[in-house]
Amino acid sequence: GENVEQHPSTLSVQEGDSAVIKCTYSDSASNYFPWYKQELGKGPQLIIDIRSNVGEKKDQRIAVTLNKTAKHFSLHITETQPEDSAVYFCAADPGGGGADGLTFGKGTHLIIQP
Amino acid sequence: GAVVSQHPSRVICKSGTSVKIECRSLDFQATTMFWYRQFPKQSLMLMATSNEGSKATYEQGVEKDKFLINHASLTLSTLTVTSAHPEDSSFYICSAKKDLKLFFGSGTQLSVL
Numbered sequence: 001g002e003n004v005e006q007h008p009s010t011l012s013v014q015e016g017d018s019a020v021i022k023c024t025y026s027d028s029a030s031n032y033f034p035w036y037k038q039e040l041g042k043g044p045q046l047i048i049d050i051r052s053n054v055g056e057k058k059d060q061r062i063a064v065t066l067n068k069t070a071k072h073f074s075l076h077i078t079e080t081q082p083e084d085s086a087v088y089f090c091a092a093d094p095g096g097g098g099a100d101g102l103t104f105g106k107g108t109h110l111i112i113q114p
Numbered sequence: 115g116a117v118v119s120q121h122p123s124r125v126i127c128k129s130g131t132s133v134k135i136e137c138r139s140l141d142f143q144a145t146t147m148f149w150y151r152q153f154p155k156q157s158l159m160l161m162a163t164s165n166e167g168s169k170a171t172y173e174q175g176v177e178k179d180k181f182l183i184n185h186a187s188l189t190l191s192t193l194t195v196t197s198a199h200p201e202d203s204s205f206y207i208c209s210a211k212k213d214l215k216l217f218f219g220s221g222t223q224l225s226v227l
Contacts, residue, residue, distance in 0.1 A: 044207070
């Protein structure tokens with residue numbers, strides 16, 4: 001089955017700086033890669049996603065890049081703010097967007113230092 | 115996006131009792147919903163896939179008789195933790211797909227005393 005590795009497990013950055021979280025996946029058939037933000041005691045919130053037919057997608061301060069050849073994708077957050085502090089999960093869809101569940105990375109605890 | 119509502123957000127129960135958690139898709143119909151379990155500082159673990167009008171599909175190692183899933187309508191799936199024990203204490207989260215994207219409920223923190 002699919003295996004998703006996520007790094008780093010913890011990331012501390014100064015407010016205003018950029019943060020980058022990286023993930024790799026194993027199943028070359030996966031073609032959908034979402035990112036979720038989870039605040040303490042809440043369910044994960046979809047913040048951005050990318051499909052394999054594009055290499056990059058951007059939404060304001062958040063961007064995701066995908067390298068299908070190398071089987072890795074990354075989340076980039078620019079101009080970080082205190083409210084960006086949370087746990088971020090990457091995921092890959094081994095079903096290619098079908099009715100299957102996602103395979104998640106282990107998460108990155110992002111800490112924004114004021 | 116899409117709204118997935120989950121209730122209750124927190125429940126405390128005595129060992130041996132059963133607890134029901136509801137998951138509703140508020141602005142769309144979901145023939146399939148997913149139930150996850152999450153331990154502190156860990157990732158989400160898929161427990162089962164709930165299918166409207168048919169039996170749920172459980173992941174390996176998940177006891178189907180302990181975690182009863184019912185998906186009686188296109189907008190409601192329920193997870194019942196039967197004869198709960200302290201080791202069942204965890205954060206349970208449901209999700210549903212809309213337009214090929216997975217949206218999560220707010221989660222239920224279960225504490226079994």
